[in-house]
Amino acid sequence: MLIDRRTLLLAVPSLAGLAAVPLHAEGDPGIHVVKDPGCPCCNSWIGHLRDNGFSVSFEERSIEDLAAFKRDRGISDALASCHTATTADYTLEGHVPAADIRRLLSERPDAIGLAVPGMPYGSPGMGPEGERDAYDVILIRRDGTTEVFTSYPAA
Incomplete structure (x- = not known):
């Protein structure tokens, strides 16, 4: 099949538009967040x-439904925060950093998911990272046991 010059010139802007689309679709199971309206x-x-x-x-x-x-x-009161999310077969509780979600999805541990209990200042969505609390x-x-996945020191 031969492509003439006009067809090629018309196709290039469309292809350039595709290149501008973020590449999150491939390998991204999506994240669904359940939150309090306020x-x-x-x-x-x-x-x-x-x-x-x-x-x-x-x-x-x-609040009751949440x-x-x-x-x-499988989120206990001790691990709870203000919102709960799901991705793949995992639950994400609270202000979990994107880097930790990517690591979870890459390593695929046999787990319920990840939690950042409470609302620590400087965690994603909770103020500037440069002023972060540990x-x-x-x-x-x-089985309900927990372990530290990542520690973030105070900034």
Whole structure:
């Protein structure tokens, strides 16, 4: 099949447009966030994920429904934060950094998921990283045990 010059010139801008599309679709299972409607830091965390190439959807639920969703996903009160997300077969609780989500999806441990308990200042969506309080990202094993996945020192 021969392509004439006009067809080629018409196709190039379309191909350039495709090149501008973020490459998050390949290998990105997407992240679905369940959050309280009145929490602005959840929206900031969603922005952090999108800025780091994840496709993100979200829904808002009442505090009671959100608490039930957390329990159903294996999140104890001790590990809870303001929002809960799912990706692949994992649960993400709180302000988990995008880099840790990528590592989780790469390593694929036999686990429920990751949690950043509470709302530590300087975690993604919770203020400037340069003023960060120390916090840990916790790996939640399927048997309910936990271990530190990543430690972030105070800035």
